[in-house]
Amino acid sequence: MDLQLSVFLLFILFTAGHSLSCYECMSLTGSCAGQKVKTCPSGYSQCMSTTAVAQAGDITSKVKAKDCAVACQSGSINFGISKVSSSCCNTDQCNAQDAPDPSNIPNGKKCFSCDGQTCSNILGCSGTEDRCIKATGTFGGQSLVVKGCASKSICDATSVSDVESFSCCEGNLCNGAQSVTQSVLFLCCSLLSYFLMH
Template sequence: MHLFLLFSWIVLFPRAYTLKCNECITDITGKCNTYEQCPSETDQCTVVTGGVSLKSCASAHLCINGSLNTGRTRQVITSKCCNTDLCNDQLPPEPVAPRPNGKKCFTCDKFGDCIWNLDCVDNEDYCFSAAVDSAGQEMTRKGCTTTDLCLKAGKTELLENIAVEVSCCQGDYCNGAGSTGGSLLFLVVTVVSMVIPS
């Protein structure tokens, strides 16, 4: 009897519901012509904008908003997550003009000298230091970033020959010789910057 009930439950019980989301890298119009069925029932539909816009299924913890500021460049990531079919059709709002917030971090010039002062803007409340190793050549990047991008720590291999190690800290100029904490989400910014042409 138990075996019959188990078999009936497996056959007759509907599969777990997963969302259907728009899936594409969009242009300025934000239109997609394709969609995907999310692999997990915990996934949400997302739109992430940071130079280009990416629409897809993603885990809710990847729905981030923040910026990475090196002084020479500032990458702003804006995302929107939702949980109904094809709800990721609209782009997130454009960021407003940045305003200084009083926080200060070190930044590097194009020669790798990391002794320059950088005024953080908006909600950039952390300093960061990143070591990027690309095909045996190591580069250092320093600057300001936001809490959302400093939630996780780690070192990761990107693509075939790129490794990134990032650390975050709070306090003016704390990203000098050494800093603690970190974020894997910086890897997203680094990969987008390296893979997608400007």
């Protein structure tokens, strides 16, 4: 009996002081070559890796990020002008590999997306994006709307900060078309930062 108690106490001693460690980097050049190991703060139970690709006219930019996360969802989200894929794990330094580039392989699913003037653009989903997403928020007193494609795991997120309404649906074009007159950039950034950091 004393041996079991001693083993149990040793286990508690060695695991109580253990904090998760993850790779950390933020690269605007598309490469996390200089990543460093970071000890995660208390309450952070996952490591994440994300790859974001944004398209503005003929210019494409790729951002890679790695860090600790309180909660994280592996999957992808596509707003037409930007795509993000994320990979999540929960063991020390498990985010050594970059998240894969968001898939360009069409899966047949179609959702509405917004371009700043209208939300009636039809976006072809790709990879694991099997849901349509719609999110609304307010910035500077203006109502903003973003729409696009998302993986089921992204849709299963329980809450999104800075967003008033967040919903996903199944079925082609189920996220409805409507016009908007404000820029969607702020709301896209809020959603992307949520999925990158949570």
